[in-house]
Amino acid sequence: MPVVVVANPKGGVGKSTVATNIAGYYASRGHSVMLGDADRQQSSRLWLRLRPPEARPITGWEVGEGQIAKPPKGTTHVVLDTPAGIHGKMLQEAMHSADKVIVPLQPSIFDIYATRAFLDELAQLRKAGRIQVGIVGMRVDGRTIAADKLQEFVDGLGLPVLGFLRPTQNYVHLAARGLTLFDVSPGKVEKDLEQWQGICRWLDA
Numbered sequence: 001m002p003v004v005v006v007a008n009p010k011g012g013v014g015k016s017t018v019a020t021n022i023a024g025y026y027a028s029r030g031h032s033v034m035l036g037d038a039d040r041q042q043s044s045r046l047w048l049r050l051r052p053p054e055a056r057p058i059t060g061w062e063v064g065e066g067q068i069a070k071p072p073k074g075t076t077h078v079v080l081d082t083p084a085g086i087h088g089k090m091l092q093e094a095m096h097s098a099d100k101v102i103v104p105l106q107p108s109i110f111d112i113y114a115t116r117a118f119l120d121e122l123a124q125l126r127k128a129g130r131i132q133v134g135i136v137g138m139r140v141d142g143r144t145i146a147a148d149k150l151q152e153f154v155d156g157l158g159l160p161v162l163g164f165l166r167p168t169q170n171y172v173h174l175a176a177r178g179l180t181l182f183d184v185s186p187g188k189v190e191k192d193l194e195q196w197q198g199i200c201r202w203l204d205a
Contacts, residue, residue, distance in 0.1 A: 001071070003078040004203065005098040007091075010114045011084030014104045014138040016043035017171050019081035022102070024180025025200055026077040027056035034071050036061035036080040038090065044081040051178030095125060100132045100203070102162070105154075107137055107146040112153055123157045134202050137164035142195075163198040166191070 006019040016037075023035040035058050037044035048060045061071060061078070071078050082094055095101070101122060105115060119135075126133045135154050140147050142164035151161055165171075170189050174180060181189045181196065 001076055001078060002099045002203075003080065003097050004100045004102060005080045005082060005094050006102050006104065007082040007086055007094060007118075008103050008105065008115055009085050009087065009118050010111055013106055013111065014165075015084075016047065016081055017165075017175065018102060018104045018136060018138075019044055019079050020047050020175065021171075021180045021182070021196070022199075022203065023058050023079045024056075024182040025196070025203065026079070027058050028182040032059070032074055032076040033057075034059045034061045034075045034078050036071075036078065038080060038082050038086075038094070047175055047178055049178070050176070055179060055183050095131065098131050100134070102134050102136055102199075103159075104136050104138045105150065107140045107144075107150040112150065119154070119157055119159065123159055126159065132202075134160050134162040134199070136162050136199060139167040140164045141166060160202075162202050163195050165195050168192060 004022055006015045006022070008015060019035065023033050026033045035044055035048060037060075045060060048058060051058065059072075059075070080094060080097075082090075086094065103115070103119065103122065105111060122131070122133045125131050137147060137150050140150070147164055154161055170181070170192055174184065181192050186193055
């Protein structure tokens with residue numbers, strides 16, 4: 001049972017956007033998906049309440065404050081959305097349970113260096129073969145200097161950039177309906193699905 005943890009100690013980087021769309025992707029592949037939300041804001045949990053009955057099912061996961069429980073039987077894929085400032089016991093438990101960790105990261109110098117120590121730690125875990133780690137550039141055009149700088153930074157850590165997600169209202173509008181890119185007609189979100197191809201390949205690997 002693969003467990004994907006979406007984490008970044010920096011707030012406001014798009015963790016819930018990434019987590020819900022990963023869950024939506026797995027559900028679109030016919031998997032029994034559980035989405036856990038360890039963030040006090042409970043954005044992913046709210047999103048699940050908005051999800052329409054006709055959409056592919058994604059099960060919620062009750063995650064107690066300061067602890068991460070085992071998923072219920074029958075679950076084949078787990079996605080865990082984590083809070084800003086994650087540290088200590090919760091961080092250790094999340095990393096211990098994770099098979100893959102995705103770090104949403106905006107290409108600003110402030111975001112990059114606010115996340116530096118966390119990325120260094122993940123790089124060491126990756127080298128030790130304990131987890132797979134990938135970076136997703138958020139709200140960025142992959143053709144810009146900012147994207148090049150982000151790529152240069154994470155290359156120095158030995159971490160792969162799985163893709164760059166553009167700033168678009170598609171995520172906002174879909175989230176308001178409890179939906180993801182993988183729940184609507186591909187023609188409506190073609191550009192965004194193209195940007196997710198590398199992420200999806202990494203998730204399936």
